[in-house]
Amino acid sequence: MNSEKSAALWTEANRVLVGGVNSPVRAFSAVGGDPFFVASGSGARITDADGNEYIDYVLSWGPLILGHAHPAVTEAVTKALKLGASFGIPTEAEVRLGEVIAGLVPSIEKVRLVNSGTEATMSALRLARGYTGRDLIVKVEGCYHGHADGLLVKAGSGLTTLGTPTSPGVPAAYASCTLTMPYNDLDAAREILEAKGDDVACIILEPIPGNMGVILPDDGYLQGLRDLTKKHGALLIFDEVMSGFRVAIGGAQEHYGVTPDLTTLGKVIGGGLPVGAYGGPAEIMDHLSPVGPVYQAGTLSGNPLATAAGLATLDVLTQPGVFDQAVQAMTDLSEGLGAIAKKAGVPVYQTGLGTMACMFFNEGPVRNYEDATASDTERFARYFRGMLSRGVYVAPSQYEAGFTSIAHDSDVIEKTLEAASAAMAD
Numbered sequence: 001m002n003s004e005k006s007a008a009l010w011t012e013a014n015r016v017l018v019g020g021v022n023s024p025v026r027a028f029s030a031v032g033g034d035p036f037f038v039a040s041g042s043g044a045r046i047t048d049a050d051g052n053e054y055i056d057y058v059l060s061w062g063p064l065i066l067g068h069a070h071p072a073v074t075e076a077v078t079k080a081l082k083l084g085a086s087f088g089i090p091t092e093a094e095v096r097l098g099e100v101i102a103g104l105v106p107s108i109e110k111v112r113l114v115n116s117g118t119e120a121t122m123s124a125l126r127l128a129r130g131y132t133g134r135d136l137i138v139k140v141e142g143c144y145h146g147h148a149d150g151l152l153v154k155a156g157s158g159l160t161t162l163g164t165p166t167s168p169g170v171p172a173a174y175a176s177c178t179l180t181m182p183y184n185d186l187d188a189a190r191e192i193l194e195a196k197g198d199d200v201a202c203i204i205l206e207p208i209p210g211n212m213g214v215i216l217p218d219d220g221y222l223q224g225l226r227d228l229t230k231k232h233g234a235l236l237i238f239d240e241v242m243s244g245f246r247v248a249i250g251g252a253q254e255h256y257g258v259t260p261d262l263t264t265l266g267k268v269i270g271g272g273l274p275v276g277a278y279g280g281p282a283e284i285m286d287h288l289s290p291v292g293p294v295y296q297a298g299t300l301s302g303n304p305l306a307t308a309a310g311l312a313t314l315d316v317l318t319q320p321g322v323f324d325q326a327v328q329a330m331t332d333l334s335e336g337l338g339a340i341a342k343k344a345g346v347p348v349y350q351t352g353l354g355t356m357a358c359m360f361f362n363e364g365p366v367r368n369y370e371d372a373t374a375s376d377t378e379r380f381a382r383y384f385r386g387m388l389s390r391g392v393y394v395a396p397s398q399y400e401a402g403f404t405s406i407a408h409d410s411d412v413i414e415k416t417l418e419a420a421s422a423a424m425a426d
């Protein structure tokens with residue numbers, strides 16, 4: 001595989017961009033080797049600067065559920081661009097995207113559009129605090145909610161002790177407003193809320209974590225959190241930036257029938273353009289300015305290009321049978337990979353729902369962050385390189401989810417499985 005142009009770009013990139021990238025995981029440090037530079041994408045495939053083609057299971061980290069450069073999205077964005085890129089004045093498309101989101105996500109009656117998932121979770125936390133008049137938040141270990149200060153926190157020495165920053169630059173005072181608990185552990189949630197419940201504004205979690213690999217909730221876990229938060233007057237926030245429109249159209253909340261107070265969204269609702277959103281019942285959302293006192297604003301929020309891409313994506317995705325195509329692709333892929341690993345005698349533990357899945361190089365079961373981090377990352381890195389050299393791009397870390405799109409047809413899956421058979425034997 002020729003990589004001259006990517007290599008040259010990588011050298012230049014490192015001179016001007018920090019670590020050569022604008023988001024750390026892109027540097028491939030978890031798997032070794034240098035990243036390639038992408039030049040274009042179409043459907044399930046991307047082409048790099050040297051003309052090599054790859055089947056893509058990263059899909060811009062989730063948003064591209066219709067595949068790359070879907071004609072409906074390209075057309076909608078082009079049309080919107082010709083009418084003007086941004087106004088900072090209300091536009092019809094914002095109303096329509098709000099209506100579509102409220103119609104599809106069970107917990108959402110009113111929504112606020114922002115520009116990224118990070119912004120959505122950061123703002124939802126402020127709203128939860130403003131609404132409850134409480135300062136503490138509870139997060140789940142291994143869940144990722146973007147890079148806002150109060151979320152870059154790991155556990156203190158015990159469940160009810162204050163968190164400590166995981167990054168320099170995060171004041172200990174911020175971290176001390178965040179408590180953390182393990183996923184799938186209702187007793188831990190109960191203990192925290194019994195000790196600190198009167199000061200807890202919310203529990204925030206990915207209902208199906210996708211940022212420590214993919215992990216599914218035990219039976220009754222999400223409902224248990226729902227009951228506990230109600231009892232203690234804290235809000236429950238589902239961060240469905242990844243799982244929304246991926247595990248089911250209406251997200252994990254629809255699949256499990258558990259309704260949070262607030263929901264954060266991103267990724268798919270922007271169809272590849274920068275978007276985030278958060279929403280909930282009007283009774284809570286109306287605490288936001290301009291109706292209520294909790295401040296949050298954005299120059300580019302509800303941007304015409306982003307709303308056009310989001311609307312086009314959701315329009316195609318909700319046509320009968322379309323979402324199911326992407327689900328079928330993941331089902332076939334997961335079954336095929338499982339059989340290949342078994343045949344090769346490589347222990348793997350597969351998780352996933354809908355169009356989002358993970359194969360842990362781990363005997364399993366994987367129920368939380370501690371289990372996930374016991375995976376054989378060396379073996380994963382070998383698999384990653386084996387796949388890449390055979391033209392299949394999976395996420396460059398064991399702890400990321402894999403995604404399918406409606407463009408991952410049976411031919412794409414078949415080619416992927418051929419590559420996997422060889423890569424598992426490397």
Ligand SMILES: *Cc1c(COP(=O)(O)O)cnc(C)c1O
Nearest residue numbers: 116117118144145146239241242
């Ligand atoms: C990607 C992601 C975020 C952050 O979104 P950005 O758009 O990268 O800021 C937040 N929460 C979850 C669950 C995510 O997967």
